[in-house]
Amino acid sequence: MSSQLGVDRPVGDGHFAAREAGVPLRHPDRFFIDGRWVAPLSASSFAIVDPATEELYYTVSLAGEADMSHAIAAARTAFDRTGWSLLEPAERAEWVHKLAEGLRRRADDAGLLWTRQVGVLHTMASAAMARVGATYDFYADLAADFEWQVRHSPMQGGFGVVVREAVGVVGAIVAWNTPASLIAYKVAPALVAGCTVVVKAPPEAPGEAYVLAEVAEEIGLPAGVLNVVTADRDASELLVTDPRVDKIAFTGSSAVGKRIASICGSRMARYTLELGGKSPAIIFDDYDLDAAAKSLAAAECTLNGQVCASLTRVIVGRDRHDEFAEALAGYFTAARIGDPFDSSAQIGPLAMERQRERVESYIQKGLAEGARLVGGGGRPKDFDRGFYIEPTVFAGVDNQSTIAQEEIFGPVLSVIPADSEQHAIELANQTVFGLNASVFTNDIDRAYHAARRIRSGTVGHNGFRSDPRMGVGGFKQSGFGREGNRDGLLPYLEPKSVILDEIPAGYGPLN
Structure with a gap:
């Protein structure tokens, strides 16, 4: 049998040289909260080991409960007390397009991190990271054609409209195997919808989330709209249990997904779960x-x-x-x-x-x-x-x-x-x-x-x-809800029926 599996890759094309590069992150010892890099309130940290060499690659700070609470508070304030959720969808889409451009500029850094953290072949990592920005562009482009409002004729007469409004503060929790793409299919639709987000990065592979945070800082994304922390299980559970968080978007094991579903169900929080498989x-x-x-x-x-x-x-x-x-x-x-x-x-x-x-x-x-x-x-x-x-x-x-x-x-x-x-x-x-x-x-x-x-x-x-543009998700214990496509935007929105005696002044399709 051939050992090529139908794939030929050239030797000596510079990928080995990438191993000599340093860690392309400015603040692995901090968290991105409320638009700033802040020092942790906890002294905990996590050592990330290169899986090919078993050598220390870098160390990242781990959030404690106080750090997580700080991030949630920033997202809550940004949603409740700023105009982010009230912007026209096209305006939020402009910000998401800027994130896409920034991520394309940082694709090499993200690819290096992905390989050094979890051992993904660098040939694949380089190509895949160059495409991550397309997910942000997809949802930003979707904003122009999405039916944010649908007019109706109420049974009792008058004026009726169903509007889709942001669900609120989102906790995005991702697995360590493909963090950049998993984050993209949560953050991009959430921001287009008008939500604010706390990204909980996996301790084993936090780098891609930090690259996203650095891009958000560079483009001047409004403070508190996107927050990034790295946390282990205890602090992560606070994100799920905190009543200030309206929705959890999770990718990971079915066992953890069941735990998240039970917690969210007890307080009627929204959730989407992309879980395990045995396909x-x-x-x-x-x-x-x-x-x-x-x-x-x-x-x-x-x-x-x-x-x-x-x-x-x-x-x-x-x-x-x-x-x-x-x-x-x-x-x-x-x-x-x-x-x-x-x-x-x-x-x-x-x-x-x-x-x-x-x-x-x-x-x-x-x-x-x-x-x-x-x-x-x-x-x-x-x-x-x-x-x-x-x-x-x-x-x-x-x-x-x-x-x-x-x-x-x-x-x-x-x-x-x-x-x-x-x-x-x-x-x-x-x-x-x-x-x-x-x-x-x-x-x-x-x-x-x-x-x-x-x-x-x-x-x-x-x-x-x-x-993913057709939608990704599972039956049975493989998950709940879908990511990707138009279906991936809907879980970040709540439909609201508005029934008035007559058409309000200045009513338009996006007002």
Whole structure:
């Protein structure tokens, strides 16, 4: 089998030189609150370790309860006592466009931080960070066409209009694997809607949030509209429980999402949750096994397997199961493991030591529960440092086993045999998750009908496919609500029915 996975990357193109750059942040020891960089009221800090070298990269201050309260107060004041939420949507959109431009200028810095913090291949990080600004532009552009007000004719006569107004103060809590994009799909629609925001950056990867804060400072974004703090679990829970916060937008594990939902439900706060997954890929009997194996192996290398939407449960007909498992193992285990700054690498380290230990524990559970290891399963022999794990494939996996039901968040794939097409779809749906899925078949009608039967927020065709501009979110324990597209703006707005005796003076479509 080829070790290229269909991707050729040039060697010696300057990515290694980026490792020598310093930390491109001005104030990792401070928080961005009320338009200023303020010293923490807590003495706590967090050491960020480069996952490829196991060396200290930098240290960031951690917010305590007083720091978090300060950030919430700034956002509350900015919403209640300034004119931010009363600006015309087009005016707020201008600010969001400015953020987009600033982020494009800082794309190299954000890409460097992403790689050094969590081990993402620098080739991917550089390209992805250049596109983050487009999310801000998308929501800023949406402001011009969105129906902020819809006129009605009340049953009792007079003048009626449904207006959509900002929900209020938003707490945005993001995971460490892709923080820049996760922040974008929360902050951009929130600001366009007229909300103010407290971004809670993950301690493992706070840098991208700090870059956003530095851009906000540079463009003169009104004080308190955007606040950025880094916090661990205790201070983060204060953001969820504080009655001054009207909505929580969270991306992370389903376990934490359930906790957030219960807290928000107890005080009737709004929330959107983008949570975990255990996503199936079904390979029907008309599709080429080698092509499917190559596609799935390449996709699982993305973010070194640390993707909530990864297609980690591969369901294939029992009569073709062994042939496919060997083909998948051949491609996946041949992926070039390497330093994330090496342009020839196809998969890098896991983000941190505890993550590698988690993945290793799941590999042991797979073996203990009777799955057959056909590739990988250990630490690569040629790496004496770094949080590396071999790309791993299990065959003959019971769909009710631990490795088939729980999110591993690492490069571990399970091949599951099915007795028929109907059985394959049943297996795909036998999970508490429903984030992503894919159907491999040459028959487009067969693909469509199967997609309609799979309980998942996204279903792709012949590969890992996702389009945030169509919306991203999950069924069941994979989340609540959607991010991306017009649907991603709605959770930051509250509809209000206004019924008057007659048309007010100066009424217009945006007044």
